[in-house]
Amino acid sequence: MKKITIQEMPKHLGETVKIGAWLANKRSSGKIAFLQLRDGSGFVQGVVVKADDEDMFLTAKGLHQETSMYIIGEVTEDSRSSFGYELQVKGIEVIAEATDYPITPKEHGTEFLMDHRHLWLRSKKQHANMKVRNEVIRATYEFLNDRGFTKIDSPILTASSPEGTSELFHTKYFDQDAFLSQSGQLYLEAGAMALGNVFSFGPTFRAEKSKTRRHLIEFWMLEFEMAFVEQDESLEMQEQYLTYVVQSALKNCKLELEVLGRDLSKLEKIQGEFPRISYDDAITFLNEQGFDDIKWGDDFGSPHETAIANHYDLPVFIKNYPTAIKPFYMQAHPDRDDVVLCADLIAPEGYGEIIGGSERVWDYDLLKARIAEHGLDPEAYAWYLDLRKYGSVPHSGFGLGLERTVAWITGSEHVRETIPFPRLLNRIYP
Missing domain, CATH: 2.40.50.140 (Nucleic acid-binding proteins)
Structure with missing residues (x-):
């Protein structure tokens, strides 16, 4: 048998x-x-x-x-x-034989279910979430392998911050200071100079004291870096990639999406060619919609992103943010010194930014000046500057937060349901 x-x-x-x-x-x-x-x-x-x-x-x-x-x-x-x-x-x-299983078919509170996450994973909806998560990962590898990308594994322990922020987990590395990685991007840039188109997939850590439904302390990031690629070409790749994984989820996880009660028509519309607006136009739109709390030079909050994306009912690129609110490594706009060549892709239905990317500074002198402007230690970034000394080329990249993307695809209320064992501000068990 x-x-x-x-x-x-x-x-x-x-x-x-x-x-x-x-x-x-x-x-x-x-x-x-x-x-x-x-x-x-x-x-x-x-x-x-x-x-x-x-x-x-x-x-x-x-x-x-x-x-x-x-x-x-x-x-x-x-x-x-x-x-x-x-x-x-x-x-x-x-x-x-199992007796007195704690998660019965009745309703349970969220904290109870999170305390029993090791068992809650067995339920039908949580099973469906994990299946969709797996499909996004599988489709990602398929998409990138078909396009000649090489996987580069960036370190989790780093000596400095890729984005120069203080939201890092500090640890001792023998007699040195070290931090848990918040991004593998800088290392991927080194990989791109060696292998052309590269990607990484691994855990990242943000010591950000946020309790929103969009945030985790530990989450998994897919990051992509491409040599000889400028920003507009990168946006086209992002459209192709996101369309590919969404359509793969629709094709291979339709039953799971139905179990989760997802409105499939929302996903069927994801076919690339996403709207693109400038940061300038986004500020104007928000002010016209009655958001008087935001002005040029401010970063967007959740209500702002939601209003913009829901206006289009599609993922939307917001391009060319102010230089002052973006990391040091982003390429200057060719016609303006107050904005950089970058874009965030905002998902509709309140899920916020799912992809952030930019063209990278590839001129040695400009990058050295940017590092100084941000008050960063030039010695810590000496190896990163080397990439601009020896055969520098235009290059671009982007990162996608896996859990937030899966939450959007599945229609999950909170990102904690899209990772097997979430790490939150108040939770490190089980």
Whole structure:
């Protein structure tokens, strides 16, 4: 008898198979028991009929939530379920009995669920979130590999801040000071000078005391750097990339998105060619919409980003922010000295910035001056300056916050549900 996963069931219609599963839930009448089964690959209903085997029926009725077992049954079609199949159970072999499982089908508070995150991951919606997260990662690798990108692993421990901020986690590196990385970008620039188009994917850390639904202390960043690429070319790559992963999620995770109640029409519109507006025009738009709290030179807050993106009902690029509010490494605008060649991509529906990128300063003297202007230690950035001394070229890059992007794709209320074990201002357990 073939042992399969729930996900493989459509390939075995009419066959009797064996599946290792946990009991997610159950209900029964006097004659039939319906077992909601999960195995990590998916969820399916198992039907146990009393008339077929009374002892097995009694076993089924006595099972507790999250008991593990091997289930033997025939795969049949079920047009009433979103999965489209169910299992006519012919045998149950209990592996490990579970009793008093703390997360029952009733409503639980968020803090309780977060305290039991190691178990909450088993629920249908959290399972769906993790499946979509995995698909975004898989599609990213596929997209970049098809376009000749090389993965570069940047260090997590660094001697300085890529963006010159104080929102860093400090640690001791033997007898030196070190910080947990907030970005691998500077190292990716070195990689781009060696390998052309490169990317990294790993955890990043921000010691930012924020409690909003958009923020995590530890999150995963996808970062991309491209040699001989200027800013407008980078924006085209960002459009192509985001369209690719969204459409891949629609194609390969439609069932999971439906479980999460996502409005698929919102995602079906993501086809590239995103609106592009200047920072100047964004300020004008916000003032016209009654946002009197923001003026030229200010950074945008959540309400401002939401208003802009919802106006277009699509992701929108906001281009050319003021030099004073952006990091030292961004290339100056060719016609203005008060803005830089950069763009943030803002997602609609209140999810905020999901991509930030820029063309990088590639002139040695300008970069050296920028480092001094920002009060940074030139010695700490000597290696970064070397990249401009030896064969410098125009280059651009961008970073995408994975959890915030997955939250937007899935329609999740909070980014904490899009990472297996979130680290928040008040949470480092479990």
